[in-house]
Amino acid sequence: MPRKGADIVIEALKEEGVEIIFGHPGGAIMEVYDALYRDGGIRHILARHEQGAGHMAEGYAKATGKVGVAMSTSGPGATNLVTAIADAYMDSVPVVFITGQVPTHLIGNDAFQEVDIVGITRPITKHNFLVKRIEDLPLILRQAFYIARTGRPGPVLVDIPKDITQKLSDVSIPSLEEVKESLPGYRPHLEGNLQQIRRAVRLIMEAKRPVLYVGGGAVQAEAQKELVELAELMKIPVTTTNMGKGAFPELHPLSLHMLGMHGTYYANMAVYNCDLLIAVGARFDDRVTGKVEEFAPQAKIIHIDIDPASISKNIVVDVPIVGDVKIVLRKLLEEIKREGAKLFFPEERQKWLEQIEAWKKKHPLTYKNSNIVIKPQYVIEQIYEATKGEAIIATGVGQHQMWSAMFYKYSFPRQFINSGGLGTMGFGFPAGIGAKLGRPDKEVFVIDGDGSFMMTMQELITAVQYRVPVKVAIINNGYLGMVRQWQELFYERRYSEVDLSVQPDFVKLAEACGAVGFRAEKPSEVREIIEEALRVQDKPVIMDFHVDREENVLPMVPAGKSYRDMILEDGKKAVEAETMYLVG
Amino acid sequence: MSDTIGSSQLDAVKAPLFREVKKGEVRKHIITLTVRNELGVLARIATLIAGKGYNIEGLSVGETHEKGISRMTLEVIGDDVVIDQVVKQLRKLIDTIKVKDLTDTPHVERELALIKVHTATPRARDEVLRLVEIFRCRVVDVSPETYTIEITGTEDKVNAFIELVKPFGIKEMARTGKIAMKRESTPQEEE
Numbered sequence: 175m176p177r178k179g180a181d182i183v184i185e186a187l188k189e190e191g192v193e194i195i196f197g198h199p200g201g202a203i204m205e206v207y208d209a210l211y212r213d214g215g216i217r218h219i220l221a222r223h224e225q226g227a228g229h230m231a232e233g234y235a236k237a238t239g240k241v242g243v244a245m246s247t248s249g250p251g252a253t254n255l256v257t258a259i260a261d262a263y264m265d266s267v268p269v270v271f272i273t274g275q276v277p278t279h280l281i282g283n284d285a286f287q288e289v290d291i292v293g294i295t296r297p298i299t300k301h302n303f304l305v306k307r308i309e310d311l312p313l314i315l316r317q318a319f320y321i322a323r324t325g326r327p328g329p330v331l332v333d334i335p336k337d338i339t340q341k342l343s344d345v346s347i348p349s350l351e352e353v354k355e356s357l358p359g360y361r362p363h364l365e366g367n368l369q370q371i372r373r374a375v376r377l378i379m380e381a382k383r384p385v386l387y388v389g390g391g392a393v394q395a396e397a398q399k400e401l402v403e404l405a406e407l408m409k410i411p412v413t414t415t416n417m418g419k420g421a422f423p424e425l426h427p428l429s430l431h432m433l434g435m436h437g438t439y440y441a442n443m444a445v446y447n448c449d450l451l452i453a454v455g456a457r458f459d460d461r462v463t464g465k466v467e468e469f470a471p472q473a474k475i476i477h478i479d480i481d482p483a484s485i486s487k488n489i490v491v492d493v494p495i496v497g498d499v500k501i502v503l504r505k506l507l508e509e510i511k512r513e514g515a516k517l518f519f520p521e522e523r524q525k526w527l528e529q530i531e532a533w534k535k536k537h538p539l540t541y542k543n544s545n546i547v548i549k550p551q552y553v554i555e556q557i558y559e560a561t562k563g564e565a566i567i568a569t570g571v572g573q574h575q576m577w578s579a580m581f582y583k584y585s586f587p588r589q590f591i592n593s594g595g596l597g598t599m600g601f602g603f604p605a606g607i608g609a610k611l612g613r614p615d616k617e618v619f620v621i622d623g624d625g626s627f628m629m630t631m632q633e634l635i636t637a638v639q640y641r642v643p644v645k646v647a648i649i650n651n652g653y654l655g656m657v658r659q660w661q662e663l664f665y666e667r668r669y670s671e672v673d674l675s676v677q678p679d680f681v682k683l684a685e686a687c688g689a690v691g692f693r694a695e696k697p698s699e700v701r702e703i704i705e706e707a708l709r710v711q712d713k714p715v716i717m718d719f720h721v722d723r724e725e726n727v728l729p730m731v732p733a734g735k736s737y738r739d740m741i742l743e744d745g746k747k748a749v750e751a752e753t754m755y756l757v758g
Numbered sequence: 759m760s761d762t763i764g765s766s767q768l769d770a771v772k773a774p775l776f777r778e779v780k781k782g783e784v785r786k787h788i789i790t791l792t793v794r795n796e797l798g799v800l801a802r803i804a805t806l807i808a809g810k811g812y813n814i815e816g817l818s819v820g821e822t823h824e825k826g827i828s829r830m831t832l833e834v835i836g837d838d839v840v841i842d843q844v845v846k847q848l849r850k851l852i853d854t855i856k857v858k859d860l861t862d863t864p865h866v867e868r869e870l871a872l873i874k875v876h877t878a879t880p881r882a883r884d885e886v887l888r889l890v891e892i893f894r895c896r897v898v899d900v901s902p903e904t905y906t907i908e909i910t911g912t913e914d915k916v917n918a919f920i921e922l923v924k925p926f927g928i929k930e931m932a933r934t935g936k937i938a939m940k941r942e943s944t945p946q947e948e949e
Contacts, residue, residue: 293801
């Protein structure tokens with residue numbers, strides 16, 4: 175039956191199971207909004223800025239594992255999405271971005287609200303499309319979803335000119351088989367090469383000091399069960415990246431928590447001294463490796479990743495295994511069991527675990543608490559206790575993000591939602607709204623910085639409008655805290671343009687928007703307002719925690735340095751001698 | 759379709775058992791791609807390589823015998839590790855069907871040049887014609903002042919010819935990028 179292009183858009187989205195769209199209308203996308211109104215079958219969340227819509231779609235996708243959808247008009251609407259698109263690209267988040275475009279006959283004419291968004295987003299999308307013929311519209315939309323969610327997931331943009339949304343066509347929605355056939359060059363490899371898996375098994379059994387290094391790919395693949403089984407069976411300690419949090423339960427005795435720049439002492443010591451590093455869905459980001467030459471210098475490296483281009487990109491590996499993390503781990507476990515799950519050096523392995531215990535005891539994650547001033551770490555610990563470790567945590571970018579990574583313990587995948595790769599300030603609040611809409615059954619806390627929050631705080635009104643009961647904890651130190659910390663440590667305290675002490679009254683702001691606002695200035699008030707916030711169920715809550723202004727995130731490995739240069743929680747450097755465990 | 763992303767990537771990622779960063783020599787690599795002839799595919803490939811900070815030395819594109827499928831030949835300078843990464847990234851593009859680095863594989867390569875040479879004197883006309891004869895190229899346009907010569911061959915051959923006609927004065931020149939194809943036969947004498 176002939177129907178408008180705009181109706182085909184809605185039809186294709188429904189075919190993909192889309193329940194919710196985050197967006198902002200405008201001239202070039204108006205037909206689709208009209209079709210959305212007439213259809214009534216898909217919920218739409220009107221963000222107050224397209225960037226907010228983009229991050230909401232990301233938060234939704236990260237929390238649910240489904241494909242998020244964000245929609246905007248052409249020109250400025252589309253460029254406002256760009257930050258979210260780049261963010262989704264860096265963190266491999268499956269989001270389909272739909273943008274309106276000026277009518278086909280005006281493309282290239284510098285028409286009103288025209289921008290070459292396909293050109294702009296070419297390097298930051300997994301793929302993107304400009305729809306030139308209405309006959310292609312349903313196939314392109316289905317291709318977009320297929321590409322976004324399969325293989326290494328990522329953002330896909332579909333740019334639809336206004337006249338295409340207005341034209342009539344009776345073209346039908348293609349089947350998934352047709353979609354696959356239409357993409358002859360796109361065949362994600364899932365299985366993993368058996369010969370390489372066997373080489374990996376051999377190395378795992380022979381290793382004396384192995385470490386599992388687990389990243390976001392393990393979260394995407396939902397491979398927690400397999401990881402726990404592998405770690406327990408072969409007695410391997412596990413460290414996760416920022417993106418990998420929750421892929422391995424952090425309360426597990428084999429957990430080393432996070433590694434890298436703000437990793438734990440014991441995770442970094444373990445990686446520095448291991449003789450086998452098993453990278454699982456992690457990409458050797460520079461925030462993890464520090465100085466590449468001194469990263470796991472004695473180790474052989476196994477790398478399991480769905481993206482062949484991630485392998486041997488930053489660090490050349492010994493055993494590459496291309497495939498879906500969950501499938502590969504299953505096969506690996508099968509092979510290990512077939513070999514009788516033996517360890518070649520059980521005593522050495524035992525000694526390794528004891529050494530790690532000793533490191534954990536010597537330098538646990540800690541901070542100096544106070545009765546007078548609120549410590550940011552204390553706030554996060556109290557949120558952890560009040561939510562019994564069950565909440566989904568979304569964060570902005572900065573010190574509060576790292577404290578949230580350190581002092582909340584994550585037990586399940588998709589529990590920690592933050593901007594890992596791009597480091598987008600302002601990500602947390604809209605992402606938390608998206609996460610809560612996707613997982614209404616979960617308590618969602620946004621732990622934000624005052625700087626980060628102010629970048630997207632207009633979405634407060636969005637959360638009020640749709641009665642999204644996210645709890646926003648602002649770790650308010652009146653600074654761009656992480657920049658200030660770097661200036662303190664590396665620029666002799668020249669605090670250039672980081673003072674944010676002139677700021678809105680966040681409690682009044684909350685009230686002005688119809689949300690609930692609380693403030694804590696003393697440690698004794700912290701738990702109280704968290705408990706109060708938890709009782710609010712039909713609107714967002716802002717908690718403004720005035721914390722110690724010059725608290726630092728420690729431990730820390732300075733950028734580009736070796737783990738041996740780690741600054742510990744007491745401000746001292748890790749002792750070099752101690753890091754040299756059993757060389758040769 | 760034995761060389762789609764799915765099956766060829768494993769060969770591409772085979773690394774030695776012992777980890778050593780191969781600091782391969784920096785040299786010109788010849789990469790061929792089969793791509794879907796979609797809107798913006800050329801821009802996508804150029805953007806990818808430029809985005810990694812590498813210069814494209816040569817690029818030629820044309821349709822193949824299959825409808826909607828084009829073939830590209832790319833020349834990029836870099837060391838082996840870098841080029842390996844470029845090849846993997848090119849394979850990731852949705853529109854690419856096959857990507858091959860032909861540098862170390864026996865292959866045939868050709869490029870085409872049109873060279874307009876000053877030949878105002880009879881002596882010059884004789885000399886240039888002789889060179890055309892020796893190099894087995896063709897004069898495709900003649901004016902009282904110039905010959906326009908078409909030459910195809912390897913980069914070396916084209917370069918050698920250009921060097922020889924340079925003294926006469928080159929008025930205008932156009933050169934295609936290289937096109938290349940893997941040899942099916944055992945390596946044999948060029949031409």
